[in-house]
Amino acid sequence: MDKRAEGLSRLVKAAAPTLFGLFAVLLLAAPLRFAYGFVPTPILPLVIVYFWTLYGPSYMPAPSVFAIGLLQDFLTGGPLGLWAAVYLGVQYIVLSQRSYFIGRELSVVWVGFAFAAAGASLILWLVMSLMSGELLPLWGLMFQMFITVAAYPVFSIAFSHLHRRVIVEM
Amino acid sequence: MDVLGQDRREGLGRKAESRFVLLLMMLVSVLLLLSSLYSAEASVFRKARENVLDVAAPILSIFAKPIAYVQGVVGDVGDYFNTLEQNQALREENAELRQWMEEALRLRETIAVYERLQNYYAGPEATPIDAFVIGESNDAFSHSMLVNAGSGDGVERGQAVLDDQGLVGRIVDVGVRASRILLLTDVQSRVPVYVEDANLEGILVGRTKANPSISFTASTDPVVFTPGQRVLTSGAGGSLPRGLAIGVIVGAEKGDAVVDLYADYARTRMVRVVNYDFPVFEEAPEQGADEAPAEAAAADSAASALTPAAPAGGDPFADPDARAAAAALPGEPEGVD
Numbered sequence: 001m002d003k004r005a006e007g008l009s010r011l012v013k014a015a016a017p018t019l020f021g022l023f024a025v026l027l028l029a030a031p032l033r034f035a036y037g038f039v040p041t042p043i044l045p046l047v048i049v050y051f052w053t054l055y056g057p058s059y060m061p062a063p064s065v066f067a068i069g070l071l072q073d074f075l076t077g078g079p080l081g082l083w084a085a086v087y088l089g090v091q092y093i094v095l096s097q098r099s100y101f102i103g104r105e106l107s108v109v110w111v112g113f114a115f116a117a118a119g120a121s122l123i124l125w126l127v128m129s130l131m132s133g134e135l136l137p138l139w140g141l142m143f144q145m146f147i148t149v150a151a152y153p154v155f156s157i158a159f160s161h162l163h164r165r166v167i168v169e170m
Numbered sequence: 171m172d173v174l175g176q177d178r179r180e181g182l183g184r185k186a187e188s189r190f191v192l193l194l195m196m197l198v199s200v201l202l203l204l205s206s207l208y209s210a211e212a213s214v215f216r217k218a219r220e221n222v223l224d225v226a227a228p229i230l231s232i233f234a235k236p237i238a239y240v241q242g243v244v245g246d247v248g249d250y251f252n253t254l255e256q257n258q259a260l261r262e263e264n265a266e267l268r269q270w271m272e273e274a275l276r277l278r279e280t281i282a283v284y285e286r287l288q289n290y291y292a293g294p295e296a297t298p299i300d301a302f303v304i305g306e307s308n309d310a311f312s313h314s315m316l317v318n319a320g321s322g323d324g325v326e327r328g329q330a331v332l333d334d335q336g337l338v339g340r341i342v343d344v345g346v347r348a349s350r351i352l353l354l355t356d357v358q359s360r361v362p363v364y365v366e367d368a369n370l371e372g373i374l375v376g377r378t379k380a381n382p383s384i385s386f387t388a389s390t391d392p393v394v395f396t397p398g399q400r401v402l403t404s405g406a407g408g409s410l411p412r413g414l415a416i417g418v419i420v421g422a423e424k425g426d427a428v429v430d431l432y433a434d435y436a437r438t439r440m441v442r443v444v445n446y447d448f449p450v451f452e453e454a455p456e457q458g459a460d461e462a463p464a465e466a467a468a469a470d471s472a473a474s475a476l477t478p479a480a481p482a483g484g485d486p487f488a489d490p491d492a493r494a495a496a497a498a499l500p501g502e503p504e505g506v507d
Binding site for chain 1: 189200207230304314342350
């Protein structure tokens with residue numbers, strides 16, 4: 001492989017998780033409507049931010065997280081900066097607990113993700129309740145987070161294969 | 171898991187400054203959040219939202235096509251198992267609708283008679299803009315949809331959006347080729363409505379749940395409504411046309427009526443943006459201000475034979491040409507002959 005192609009391939013691999021995140025936001029904005037809208041779409045960007053912050057923080061720097069969150073704010077039509085703040089908050093917590101989770105099996109990391117999702121929900125609920133001036137019903141958010149947490153292992157296994165075989169592998 | 175977790179530093183970030191950058195980004199997003207909470211309608215944010223909408227619209231359109239195809243196929247498979255029941259239900263519904271059609275035709279005739287008797291002018295016609303749903307905010311608190319029609323197609327902020335069942339919401343952001351509908355269930359949604367047969371006006375307030383509620387604030391009398399009554403837009407405040415169907419009352423909660431929407435957001439695929447021009451009440455132009463339009467208006471009203479006694483230019487809706495000409499050429503009033 002010549003020098004330029006190698007450099008390009010390295011750049012694409014380095015940017016891949018960020019691009020996945022942006023793509024996941026677009027997918028979240030698509031009208032998927034599982035089971036005729038009964039099952040909410042899992043918040044895939046949250047999984048991506050959590051996964052790469054844990055296993056490859058250099059692939060998910062804070063500006064990437066910010067960009068992913070901001071795009072989601074733009075597409076959901078909510079207040080700008082909300083999802084960016086939520087994802088950056090999740091990243092901060094994960095980075096501070098990273099040494100504990102590294103090398104643990106999936107189930108432990110899964111529980112960690114559940115806590116991260118709960119923290120994210122709390123921020124979302126507080127900000128949106130503050131914004132609307134009343135305590136909003138929590139049910140819809142809890143259900144969506146539950147679906148996200150339930151879907152985590154599938155995405156985690158897929159991403160770890162991707163990370164090992166494609167992104168890190170030169 | 172041997173490679174996972176090893177820091178090989180081949181990504182976009184660098185370790186030395188990562189914590190600092192993270193805190194900086196958090197600060198930036200919190201500041202952004204605070205400023206957008208206090209000035210959500212600031213033109214900078216609106217402009218940015220509409221630009222992002224325009225950029226994302228083609229990509230979302232590409233996504234939406236296979237999704238619609240798959241859902242069509244899956245829906246069809248489900249239909250195979252209950253064709254008989256569906257046919258039965260459709261036949262019954264068809265019979266019922268035929269009766270309604272007969273009644274509608276009869277009423278149309280009656281109305282035509284009344285229109286001939288009365289000095290009646292039809293209001294301005296609504297010109298619909300059809301659009302497909304290409305995206306939605308799959309968010310617990312923000313409920314909105316994205317459609318592939320924008321200012322290039324004549325969509326403007328505040329217009330009502332209908333699907334085949336009823337009111338879906340209203341336009342809040344308009345890009346050139348895409349726009350955002352704020353659904354009736356969003357926390358920020360406020361739509362003036364009235365309850366049919368109950369002489370009740372109120373505001374339909376979104377609560378992030380599936381069923382929004384009407385809060386009645388106008389009257390101090392005890393509010394009486396019964397489940398099953400229809401709820402329609404009242405047109406108060408001049409933001410939406412009057413009489414768009416919204417839903418039926420299904421119950422009460424803390425004095426507010428809970429409304430079951432006609433629109434089924436899980437099935438909303440194609441929508442119609444109602445481009446409605448509101449009647450503008452202007453001062454009637456003085457007669458004789460300009461000879462030619464006044465004559466034209468007089469000739470027009472005489473020809474129509476609907477308004478034998480109406481003075482020329484007396485009604486602002488009678489002749490838009492005359493109105494426009496009179497507005498364009500403001501002459502000295504010369505008195506009425």
